[in-house]
Amino acid sequence: MRRLAWGLLVLLAFAIPWEYSLDLGEPLGNIARVAGLLLLLAAIPAILQAGRVRTPGSMQWLVLLLVFLEHRRDRDAGQDARLLPGDDDRLAGVGVC
Numbered sequence: 001m002r003r004l005a006w007g008l009l010v011l012l013a014f015a016i017p018w019e020y021s022l023d024l025g026e027p028l029g030n031i032a033r034v035a036g037l038l039l040l041l042a043a044i045p046a047i048l049q050a051g052r053v054r055t056p057g058s059m060q061w062l063v064l065l066l067v068f069l070e071h072r073r074d075r076d077a078g079q080d081a082r083l084l085p086g087d088d089d090r091l092a093g094v095g096v097c
Contacts, residue, residue: 001046008039 015022015035022031047053056064 001042001049005039005042005046008035008042011035012039 012032012035015032019030019032023029024031024034028034
């Protein structure tokens with residue numbers, strides 16, 4: 001199960017640059033979303049099977065801090081903060097698609 005999760009993680013890493021190039025239609029979305037969902041479906045059983053999760057290192061904590069600080073800065077500026085790409089065509093703050 002861990003090998004499958006690792007392979008899907010590599011697939012996701014290569015699918016992200018192709019995110020807007022390969023669109024699979026309305027119910028599925030783009031290729032990166034499909035790869036991410038497949039990764040999630042494989043990673044959860046792999047984590048449960050292993051019975052442990054690796055503790056984050058200092059670099060992961062730093063990146064998490066930067067994401068939260070950026071989100072806070074955008075929220076304070078009155079902008080619609082987007083942690084994930086894909087909603088660029090939406091009017092910010094209005095919720096109109």
